[in-house]
Amino acid sequence: MLVITHLVLNDMIKLKGEIVDICMLLEDSDERIRDQVSLFLNELHSKGQNHIYNLFPNAITRLSQEFPHMAQDEFENISKHLLSYIDKEKQMGAIVEKLCQKLKHNVSENNKIEWRNTAFCLSQIKYSEKTFGKLLECYEFWKERMIDCPEVKECFNLILQNCKRFSTKEMREKLEDFDQKVNSD
Numbered sequence: 001m002l003v004i005t006h007l008v009l010n011d012m013i014k015l016k017g018e019i020v021d022i023c024m025l026l027e028d029s030d031e032r033i034r035d036q037v038s039l040f041l042n043e044l045h046s047k048g049q050n051h052i053y054n055l056f057p058n059a060i061t062r063l064s065q066e067f068p069h070m071a072q073d074e075f076e077n078i079s080k081h082l083l084s085y086i087d088k089e090k091q092m093g094a095i096v097e098k099l100c101q102k103l104k105h106n107v108s109e110n111n112k113i114e115w116r117n118t119a120f121c122l123s124q125i126k127y128s129e130k131t132f133g134k135l136l137e138c139y140e141f142w143k144e145r146m147i148d149c150p151e152v153k154e155c156f157n158l159i160l161q162n163c164k165r166f167s168t169k170e171m172r173e174k175l176e177d178f179d180q181k182v183n184s185d
Helices: 002-010 012-027 031-046 051-066 072-083 089-105 109-123 129-137 139-148 150-165 169-183
Strands: none
Touching: 012 031, 012 051, 012 072, 031 051, 031 072, 051 072, 051 089, 051 109, 072 109, 089 109, 089 129, 089 139, 109 139, 109 150, 129 139, 129 169, 139 150, 139 169, 150 169
16 A cells, blocks of 8 residues: 555656545445555545645546446545545635536536535535635526435535534524525525
């Protein structure tokens, strides 16, 4: 694994696709393999340079498009694991915007799996007032996907529920606006 880590870190640009393949091993039946992949991702993250943050949006796309028969719980576990390495508020805001843009630009009905998966990732983000504001700013990017795909709407309602739990007085107005946008029919 150390050899792979060294090779990947030195040739990161060439290996972004392969890292997604490695991440799929987080769902391997062999616990030792899962542990090795976790170790690899920890090493990758500890090197700085935001490798996981940079590959995350493309990883979601690739997992959704190239592996459409992957079980939903497997996708969720992989994406949660990758999201756990994105911990800076500025990066979270950028991820929110990038994921919302994915929802906007994937207009084909064939992309419902990717819509659902992207919305799931949005629902797993720990929102601050600032990142939640970014989600609201991107409303035009995701509103059509909620109409076209009930699972996307479920994810946005989950965001609403999670944010209500820890909302500040300043955020309550934004939550009301969000609730109106998500649940007005």
